[in-house]
Amino acid sequence: xxxxIDPGAASHGSFRARSLIALRGVSRIYDGGAIAAxxxxxxxxxxxxxxxxxxxxxxxxxxxxxILCGIDYPTSGHVIWGGRAIxxxxxxxxxxxxxxxxxxxxxxxxxxxxxLENVELALLGHGMPAKHRYTRAGMVLGHVGLDxxxxxxxxxxxxxxxxxxxxxxxxxxxxxxxLADEPTGNLxxxxxxxxxxxxxxxxxxxxxxxxxxxxxxxxxxxxSRQIRLRDGxxxxxxxxxxxxxxxxxxxxx
Amino acid sequence: MNLASLALRNLKRxxxxxxxxxLGIGLAVGSAIALMAVSRTIQDSTREGIEEIGDDLVVMQKxxxxxxGGFIPEQTIERIAEIPGVARVSxxxxxxxxxxxxxxxxxxxxxxxxxLWKKVPLREGRAPAAGERRxxxxxxxxxxxxxxxxxxxxxxxxxxxxxxxxxxxxTLTNRGLVLVPLADLQEASYRPHQVTIAxxxxxxxxxxxxxxxxxxxxxxxxxxxxxxxxxxxxxDRNFAILEAVSLAVAIIAVAMSALNVFxxxxxxxxxxxxxIGIFVAIGWSRGRIVKSIVxxxxxxxxxxxxxxxxxxxxxxxxxxxxxxxxxxxSVKPSAGxxxxxxxxxxxxxxxxxxxxxxxxxRMLPAEAxxxx
Numbered sequence: 001x002x003x004x005i006d007p008g009a010a011s012h013g014s015f016r017a018r019s020l021i022a023l024r025g026v027s028r029i030y031d032g033g034a035i036a037a038x039x040x041x042x043x044x045x046x047x048x049x050x051x052x053x054x055x056x057x058x059x060x061x062x063x064x065x066x067i068l069c070g071i072d073y074p075t076s077g078h079v080i081w082g083g084r085a086i087x088x089x090x091x092x093x094x095x096x097x098x099x100x101x102x103x104x105x106x107x108x109x110x111x112x113x114x115x116l117e118n119v120e121l122a123l124l125g126h127g128m129p130a131k132h133r134y135t136r137a138g139m140v141l142g143h144v145g146l147d148x149x150x151x152x153x154x155x156x157x158x159x160x161x162x163x164x165x166x167x168x169x170x171x172x173x174x175x176x177x178x179l180a181d182e183p184t185g186n187l188x189x190x191x192x193x194x195x196x197x198x199x200x201x202x203x204x205x206x207x208x209x210x211x212x213x214x215x216x217x218x219x220x221x222x223x224s225r226q227i228r229l230r231d232g233x234x235x236x237x238x239x240x241x242x243x244x245x246x247x248x249x250x251x252x253x
Numbered sequence: 254m255n256l257a258s259l260a261l262r263n264l265k266r267x268x269x270x271x272x273x274x275x276l277g278i279g280l281a282v283g284s285a286i287a288l289m290a291v292s293r294t295i296q297d298s299t300r301e302g303i304e305e306i307g308d309d310l311v312v313m314q315k316x317x318x319x320x321x322g323g324f325i326p327e328q329t330i331e332r333i334a335e336i337p338g339v340a341r342v343s344x345x346x347x348x349x350x351x352x353x354x355x356x357x358x359x360x361x362x363x364x365x366x367x368x369l370w371k372k373v374p375l376r377e378g379r380a381p382a383a384g385e386r387r388x389x390x391x392x393x394x395x396x397x398x399x400x401x402x403x404x405x406x407x408x409x410x411x412x413x414x415x416x417x418x419x420x421x422x423x424t425l426t427n428r429g430l431v432l433v434p435l436a437d438l439q440e441a442s443y444r445p446h447q448v449t450i451a452x453x454x455x456x457x458x459x460x461x462x463x464x465x466x467x468x469x470x471x472x473x474x475x476x477x478x479x480x481x482x483x484x485x486x487x488x489d490r491n492f493a494i495l496e497a498v499s500l501a502v503a504i505i506a507v508a509m510s511a512l513n514v515f516x517x518x519x520x521x522x523x524x525x526x527x528x529i530g531i532f533v534a535i536g537w538s539r540g541r542i543v544k545s546i547v548x549x550x551x552x553x554x555x556x557x558x559x560x561x562x563x564x565x566x567x568x569x570x571x572x573x574x575x576x577x578x579x580x581x582x583s584v585k586p587s588a589g590x591x592x593x594x595x596x597x598x599x600x601x602x603x604x605x606x607x608x609x610x611x612x613x614x615r616m617l618p619a620e621a622x623x624x625x
Contacts, residue, residue, distance in 0.1 A: 071530070093538045095536075108527070112266050124255070
């Protein structure tokens with residue numbers, strides 16, 4: 001499946017983008033072999049890609065996302081970032097701190113903290129002065145449309161607002177790769193549409209690579225590449241040549 | 254926001270558990286300080302008492318388990334007096350008798366017209382005259398405890414004494430004393446020609462060499478040891494046992510505080526497994542996670558220690574108001590006692606925090622995020 005298509009071409013016209021992250025023969029087995037969440041997956045993601053990972057429940061989508069951000073490890077196979085296999089946990093820590101942002105379906109915010117503090121959490125350990133952290137977190141909250149509620153506890157925010165905080169936290173480090181696991185799964189349709197627009201707009205603005213797991217076909221078709229998983233294996237990897245016009249048209253439907 | 258404010262937020266999130274943990278640490282630290290203080294104060298008070306009454310050297314029976322547990326023949330006192338450099342010497346017989354309350358009273362017998370009588374800080378009355386028998390001088394606390402004043406009669410150890418003086422000693426132990434002629438006490442306690450200890454005044458006592466020489470010559474008499482009042486209690490087995498018991502109980506108490514931190518943090522990290530998964534997912538290192546949990550443990554410990562120090566001063570105010578304790582024990586927590594207990598508490602709390610922190614940092618993040 002690797003190199004069968006060239007997703008980078010869709011994102012960057014005729015320019016052949018560099019590989020950002022790749023999986024080589026990745027399997028993830030649980031319970032001593034009873035459950036195979038991923039089976040020998042080969043996958044290449046290029047800089048600027050916009051990818052939807054689709055598939056039925058239990059097909060291995062979340063396992064794939066977890067392995068792509070290093071919060072779970074393959075039972076066999078390698079994950080390669082920028083051409084180099086990532087073998088050490090501390091390399092993953094560095095990548096998640098500076099290169100990879102993650103958005104979860106359940107938001108995964110710290111309930112005792114405000115929106116601003118939740119975003120600031122991702123900047124702790126950067127050696128950045130507190131004042132800069134505060135300013136930057138506030139600025140990014142502004143980018144996601146939450147500059148009016150930075151000091152509210154996240155428990156006081158609506159689902160859509162919470163997901164905006166989660167997105168702000170994921171992008172505050174200006175990641176090259178944004179992974180979103182069912183980012184609209186817990187939202188009503190109006191909020192889901194806004195969050196989807198926000199994600200695609202951010203990607204357009206920053207040029208970051210976006211990989212999202214979704215059950216929503218409408219959302220998946222807004223991505224230039226779709227990867228379908230079944231029983232832990234990639235069964236389809238398609239590239240769509242989408243124009244900005246068609247994306248806009250789909251976002252309205 | 255920083256790790257400390259995050260830790261503080263986590264503690265505020267579970268106010269009851271945090272309060273109980275702080276209380277547990279506070280009680281443990283407070284008891285440890287108070288116990289050590291009681292032990293230290295008893296020793297200090299006894300030492301000060303000896304210094305207030307006696308002189309440069311105290312002589313006691315060699316091998317006696319405690320300062321009041323040995324006996325010296327009066328002949329030895331006479332031989333000490335003959336040693337060059339000895340200015341004055343006086344024997345002292347010590348006995349204990351039931352007091353008015355559940356506690357006992359310490360009775361000291363001094364020779365007629367001995368120099369120790371001249372040092373008594375009399376508040377009222379007088380010291381016994383030469384050859385005067387069956388008379389007593391009471392410390393003011395003893396007088397108050399027995400409810401006696403001048404010329405009252407006092408029955409002790411099967412004898413009746415007439416109160417002829419009230420002494421105003423400054424130390425707690427001496428304020429509870431009863432002073433009687435040596436002959437009366439020897440007779441009443443069946444210890445003829447014996448004393449418990451001897452107080453020795455040395456010429457040029459400031460000269461350590463001269464003092465050491467006299468000390469050596471006294472010990473050369475055989476079967477006795479001589480020491481300054483400051484050092485004499487170091488040879489006292491009872492005080493050694495008291496100190497060892499206090500230290501052991503203090504260590505247990507401080508270890509309990511570490512256990513408190515440990516259980517509080519084990520529960521907290523267990524409940525926050527998912528949060529720890531979030532920290533990992535946003536790029537926190539294992540070290541940062543450990544640090545954040547350890548800071549939480551340190552905050553618990555710090556608050557517990559503040560409470561503990563405050564609690565340790567309670568006995569200092571309460572004991573003097575309890576009759577059965579007040580005239581025997583005073584508690585004075587000092588910086589010298591508080592500092593090592595706090596240091597030990599922090600060390601143990603660090604250990605108590607490290608294990609749950611280490612466990613939390615080792616969790617597989619994806620697994621942690623799946624937890625509710």
